[in-house]
Amino acid sequence: MRFDTSPAPHVIAGYTVPRVMFQVLLALVPAGIAHVALFGPGLLLQLSVACVTALLTEAAALRWRGRDAVPALKDGSVLVTAFLLAFSVPPLLPWWLGALGTALAVLLGKHVFGGLGQNPFNPAMVGYAILLVSFPAEMTRWPVPLDVDGTHTWPELARLSFASFYGADLTSHWDGYTGATALDSIRNGLALRYTLPELLGRGDIAGEFGARGFAWINLAALAGGIYLMARGIVRWHIPVAVLAGLLVPSFIAHALDSGGALAPTLQAFSGATMLAAFFIATDPVSAATSDRGRLWYGAGIGLIAWIIRTWGGYPDGFAFAVLLLNLAVPFIDRYTVPRIYGR
């Protein structure tokens, strides 16, 4: 009897890229629920426009590049990009900006470098950064979260979200329903020479352990991140390093200057901290390679995010911190090659 031959190994574990991507999307669900509960359904609108745009752009880019679009669309990676971008932008973003940001993320963040696996930068953060520097007003306008006071309701937030999504002028009808994020308010307050206890004492910026609204999203993202670590999708090095890079300097600074420097808990549970630590910085394609490299990479992201939050021109610093460390990856990789057995 004759047989076909093939090279060893003859068996594989059967992990697949789509399975990895699906787990990441699943882990975002708790953060999504918190987001929708506190900020209205705007996230769902952002998600839909981002996903549709991402799939269409991916298909078009693959066609232009003469590649088969079907397997690439099925791998789920472009949906992860869309989700991360939708979670990062304000839920009130008009739809065309969401579409523009997503299209640029997929094209300039991914396909100009050769598609999946080739991009040096995190595509979602490329899209986010372009939007932030181009449309600063729209990119910093958030709904006032429901846990600040009881004066407005979720249905009102839903109407606001739809109105804003289709581009209504928010200043006339919806004044008082929108505002800056907690980190933004603190920045502006500190710039006006208020002290931190004064600002926090108002109660509309931050609560017991974190920023209004964002604290819950961060908590839910942390839960999702722990799920990913438990499933072995994400290893601990990057998230732990990101949090250490952010929290260690903020702990020291807060100890030295409690009137001007945010406490570590507030840093941890405000803005995009947990999303960045567990979902954005952990994108393997644009991260450092070795475990040791990933520690440096994560710590660098946390530290630069802290520097930007403290002294920079933007309220949250994670998008730029991630992009800067993406840039440093070849350098980090060069100096963190693990020791080979026997060498």
Add this chain to the structure above:
Amino acid sequence: MAVRSTFPAGLALDAHKQQACGAPIIELPQPPRVALALDQGSGYSAEPVVAVGATVAIGTLVARANHPYASALHSPLAGTVAAIETRDAATEGGRSVCIVIESDGSGRIDHRVRQAEGAASLSPDELIQWLRDAGIAGLGGAGFPTATKLAAGRARGTQTLVLNGAECEPWICSDDALMRSAADEVVLGAILLRRAAGAERCVIAIEDDKPAAIAAVTHAIERQRNAAQGDHDQRDDELTLAVVPAVYPQGAERQLITTVAGIEIRSGSLPADAGVICQNVATAAAVARWATRGEPILSRVVTVTGSGVEHPCNVRAPIGTPLSALIAAAGGYRGTPLRLIAGGSMTGRALPSDEVGVTKAMNCVLVATREDIGSRLGAVEMPCIRCGDCANVCPVGLLPQQLHRAAVADAHDSLRELGVRDCIDCGLCDYVCPSQIPLADRFRDARRRLNEADAMAARAADARQRHETRTHRLLEAAAAEQQAFESVRNRVRQSGDDPAGGTG
């Protein structure tokens, strides 16, 4: 030397061993014909010493080992040499010259096969020579001649002999079966091997998922000590058992040495350089068979398993027996066998035909159906997403994702720097890759190209050297001629006598 208690990473795999390991070893009857591959798995061929038509008996030497990496071959049958021809074989490339012997049914035994009396009193050098003559080679899967390894160990000074009974690869359980049924042979072989290597101690390493084998070997060691009680020369207190974690690839030579001896073997050097020699437990048992019965390697235990056979089992099969006979002993084919694999699912070699003969290196025949290997058959390669799962399992601490880039680019300097030659070909990176990239095969290919390039560079350097030497030689000859000419001319001028007629 760096000390590391365990090698980097590895992975616990589904063992698939219970299928074949329940029943005792089946003694296969002598087949009507055998095909003895001159290359028994080490990659080097023995040289036939019989001609077609020659009459041989059981144990007659039919091929001699002229290369230190080849092993001598003996006929497992009494009969005649029917052919010496290239055939499908379980060797690198799938083809080897084979000596085909047809049985005459007489069962005559060669008179040179005899009681190897007093093996215990032989000197280490004599022992090594006898092992070479008996064609004893690594039965763990490498087929490397035992004598050559022992000689290297003696030359460098050996502290530790590690007997490898880890058997980490999925499906294979021939060593397990052998240790359960013939632990005394393993222990006797261990003592002889230790003496031949001049090692201070011997450690038998068994993975912790083989409790029966561990118990059998423990008892055999105790029996040996009790039997040799009082006889100081025969008693071996330096023979111990080490139970090691069942993590693939625990049984890989360097990885096992690191686990057992706590030392790391330097890249590019041999374990013998670090004072360690590794031998398989089945090899030890073969040494004992030779010492007690005077029998060279004529047969070996082979696991016949997989979803593609009716009754997975272990058989003791004469070397050269066609695999179809082994599969018949396991109840024949079942379902739709898609691959016939010599070895396990991780590193085994897919064979083209079941007429291939058993070799000394063949510890397992895996008859795989879609149930066993469907994951690989259905794999669709996708781009690397640099997830690093491969690096997390690599037992050598390599970065397969970086190596893959270098392999695709055929960047030789990067391949060397990233350690493509340190890769032990265990296949784990391939196994875990979510992009289902056939990494192991890419790296094999890259190593081959690297070797070719190095050979080419060596040839070029050699040619340049030759050219430079020749140029230098010619210049020197010309200079010598010139000098001779001038000295004659000077002499002639000084004497004022010009034999050439004064035109000079």
